[in-house]
Amino acid sequence: MVKESETILLKGNEAIAHAAIRCGCDGYFGYPITPQSEILETLALEKPWETTGMVVVQAESELASINMVYGGGAVGKRVMTSSSSPGVALMQEGITYMAGAEIPGVIVNVQRGGPGLGTIQPSQSDYYQATRGGGNGDYNIIVLAPASVQEMADFMDLAFTLAFRYRMPAMILSDGIIGQMMEKMVLPPFKPRRTDEEVKRECPWAATGRSGREKNFLTSLSLDPAWMEEHNKHLQAKYETIRQTEVRFETYNTEGADYLIVAFGSAARIAQKSIEICREEGLHIGMLRPITLWPFPTQAIRQLSERMKAIMCLEINAGQMVDDVRLSVAEGCPVCHYGRMGGMVPTPEEIVQQIKSQLIK
Amino acid sequence: MKEEIIIAGFGGQGVLSMGKILAYSALMEGREVTWMPAYGPEQRGGTANVTVIISDQSISSPILSTFDTAVILNQPSLERFEPAIRPGGTLIYDEYGICKPPTRKDISIYRINAMDAAAEMQNVKGFNMIVLGGLLKVRPLVTIENVLQALRKTLPERHHHLIPMNEEALRKGMEIIKPI
Structure with a gap:
C-alpha cells in the first residue's frame, strides 16, 4: 500500500481505486470495460479485503453491479461501482430505483465515445444522461466532474459523503483522458470503514436488522399515487436544498x-x-x-x-x-x-x- | 522550465514505459508532470505514442498538437510528428525504424542507433533505456541518478537486479547519440 501523503504518479483510474480503499469504502462491484478497467485491476492488485475488509466483486454484468450497489447501500454500506458509457447506460434502471428508494451509492463513469458501443476513446457525451437523471421518473443524482487525477481521488470521499448526506446516488463523471492519464498526486488520508454500530447510528433508515425499532421499508414502488406524489414532493424539496447548498465550481x-x-x-x-x-x-x-x-x-x-x-x-x-x-x-x-x-x-x-x-x- | 515531449513508435518498443520512467524521474525532481497515452486497442506491432509534459508550474492541457521535443521510433510516427515540432525544437530518431529520414531545417535533429546498440549489448529490452539516455544527453531534463531512483520506485523488487543493466543502457545512449 502507498505511504501516507507521498507524492506519486498515478492514472486517474488507479487514483479512484486507491482513494476508494482509503475513504472507508465497504464494497466495489463492477464489470470491466475500456477505458476504466484499471479501477477493478488496481483493486484486485491491492487486495483491500485483506486489509480494510472492503469487498471487491467482479460482477457478471453491469446490471448485476448496480443492483449489488442497491443492496449494499440499502444496509447503509459505502458501496460503489464503476463503468464506462455503454455500461452506465445499462445501469440506469438500478440508479432510478436507488433514487426512488433513497439509497445512497457511488457510480463512476469514465466516459467514452457513443452512441451505442461507440468507441473506446474519450468523450463527454453522457452529460445529459448524468444530469437529467438518466432513468425514468422525476429525479436527479449528484454529479461531480473531476479535471485532474488529484480530483479523481479527492472526489471519491466527497461523493460518498454527499450520497449519504442526501440518501441518493452520486456520480463521478470522468472520461478516458482523466482516467488514462498519469499525473503527480497525493492520496487522501486513510479513513477507517464504519463499524456496524456507526452504520446503525448514522443510517437509522437502513436495513440493519429490526431489533428495537420500527420496520424500515426501502422500495421505489407504491400503488398509491397520492402517497407517491407526496414522496415526489419530498424528493424535489431535497433536490432544491442541494441546489441551494452543494454547488461547486x-x-x-x-x-x-x-x-x-x-x-x-x-x-x-x-x-x-x-x-x-x-x-x-x-x-x-x-x-x-x-x-x-x-x-x-x-x-x-x-x-x-x-x-x-x-x-x-x-x-x-x-x-x-x-x-x-x-x-x-x-x-x-x-x-x-x-x-x-x-x-x-x-x-x-x-x-x-x-x-x-x-x-x- | 517547461518541456512538451512526444514519444512515438511501435507497440512493444517500450514507448509508454519510457515515458513513464521519464515522468517519474521528473516527479523525483519535484516538477509537475503529466503522461497521456494515445490509448486504443493497442498491441505489439501497432503504433503507440505518449505525451509527457514536465514543468515548474501546474500543467493545463495534457493533450497537445505541437511539441518541443519528439522521440520517433518508426516511419509512420515520423510522418505524423515531424511537422508537429515547434521551430527550434528537437527531433531524435532511431535509424532502424526510419526509411525516409527527417528533412526539417528549423529544428535540431539527432540520430541514435539504439536498436543496433541493444543487439550488440545483448540487451534487447534495454532499447528504450538507450533511447532515453540519448534524449537526456541532448535535453538534460532529469539526472541519471533520478532515473535510477525512478526505476527503483516503479519496478517491482524482483526486477531490481536489472537496474544496473538499465544504467548501462542509459549511459550507452548518451554516448552514441549524434547530431545530424
Missing part, C-alpha cells in the same frame, strides 16, 4: 475578462491551455469550470454573464451542457458551443481558432 482568469469559456473535466484542462495561448496574443479570456454538473452553477454563470460580451461552451460532445449555460445567462448574452464527438478530442490550437471565429466576432 472554479473560475480562472475571469478578473477583467470580456469573454468567458465554460468547460468541465478534461475539456476545461484543454481550454485552459487555449486561454494561455490567447493571453500570449493579448486576448483576455476567462473560464468557469463547473465541478458539480448537478447541481449546476447557474447563479455564478448568470453573474459572470452580466459583464461578458459572449460565452463559449466547450465540451467533448455535440452540445449538451450548453443548454444549461443558455438557461443560466443574463438576457442578451450570446452563447456559442464548440465540441468534438465520437472519441475525437479538440486540441488547444483548435479551440483558439474557435475563440477567434465564434466567440470574439
Whole structure:
C-alpha cells in the first residue's frame, strides 16, 4: 500500500481505486470495460479485503453491479461501482430505483465515445444522461466532474459523503483522458470503514436488522399515487436544498475578462491551455469550470454573464451542457458551443481558432 | 522550465514505459508532470505514442498538437510528428525504424542507433533505456541518478537486479547519440 501523503504518479483510474480503499469504502462491484478497467485491476492488485475488509466483486454484468450497489447501500454500506458509457447506460434502471428508494451509492463513469458501443476513446457525451437523471421518473443524482487525477481521488470521499448526506446516488463523471492519464498526486488520508454500530447510528433508515425499532421499508414502488406524489414532493424539496447548498465550481482568469469559456473535466484542462495561448496574443479570456454538473452553477454563470460580451461552451460532445449555460445567462448574452464527438478530442490550437471565429466576432 | 515531449513508435518498443520512467524521474525532481497515452486497442506491432509534459508550474492541457521535443521510433510516427515540432525544437530518431529520414531545417535533429546498440549489448529490452539516455544527453531534463531512483520506485523488487543493466543502457545512449 502507498505511504501516507507521498507524492506519486498515478492514472486517474488507479487514483479512484486507491482513494476508494482509503475513504472507508465497504464494497466495489463492477464489470470491466475500456477505458476504466484499471479501477477493478488496481483493486484486485491491492487486495483491500485483506486489509480494510472492503469487498471487491467482479460482477457478471453491469446490471448485476448496480443492483449489488442497491443492496449494499440499502444496509447503509459505502458501496460503489464503476463503468464506462455503454455500461452506465445499462445501469440506469438500478440508479432510478436507488433514487426512488433513497439509497445512497457511488457510480463512476469514465466516459467514452457513443452512441451505442461507440468507441473506446474519450468523450463527454453522457452529460445529459448524468444530469437529467438518466432513468425514468422525476429525479436527479449528484454529479461531480473531476479535471485532474488529484480530483479523481479527492472526489471519491466527497461523493460518498454527499450520497449519504442526501440518501441518493452520486456520480463521478470522468472520461478516458482523466482516467488514462498519469499525473503527480497525493492520496487522501486513510479513513477507517464504519463499524456496524456507526452504520446503525448514522443510517437509522437502513436495513440493519429490526431489533428495537420500527420496520424500515426501502422500495421505489407504491400503488398509491397520492402517497407517491407526496414522496415526489419530498424528493424535489431535497433536490432544491442541494441546489441551494452543494454547488461547486472554479473560475480562472475571469478578473477583467470580456469573454468567458465554460468547460468541465478534461475539456476545461484543454481550454485552459487555449486561454494561455490567447493571453500570449493579448486576448483576455476567462473560464468557469463547473465541478458539480448537478447541481449546476447557474447563479455564478448568470453573474459572470452580466459583464461578458459572449460565452463559449466547450465540451467533448455535440452540445449538451450548453443548454444549461443558455438557461443560466443574463438576457442578451450570446452563447456559442464548440465540441468534438465520437472519441475525437479538440486540441488547444483548435479551440483558439474557435475563440477567434465564434466567440470574439 | 517547461518541456512538451512526444514519444512515438511501435507497440512493444517500450514507448509508454519510457515515458513513464521519464515522468517519474521528473516527479523525483519535484516538477509537475503529466503522461497521456494515445490509448486504443493497442498491441505489439501497432503504433503507440505518449505525451509527457514536465514543468515548474501546474500543467493545463495534457493533450497537445505541437511539441518541443519528439522521440520517433518508426516511419509512420515520423510522418505524423515531424511537422508537429515547434521551430527550434528537437527531433531524435532511431535509424532502424526510419526509411525516409527527417528533412526539417528549423529544428535540431539527432540520430541514435539504439536498436543496433541493444543487439550488440545483448540487451534487447534495454532499447528504450538507450533511447532515453540519448534524449537526456541532448535535453538534460532529469539526472541519471533520478532515473535510477525512478526505476527503483516503479519496478517491482524482483526486477531490481536489472537496474544496473538499465544504467548501462542509459549511459550507452548518451554516448552514441549524434547530431545530424
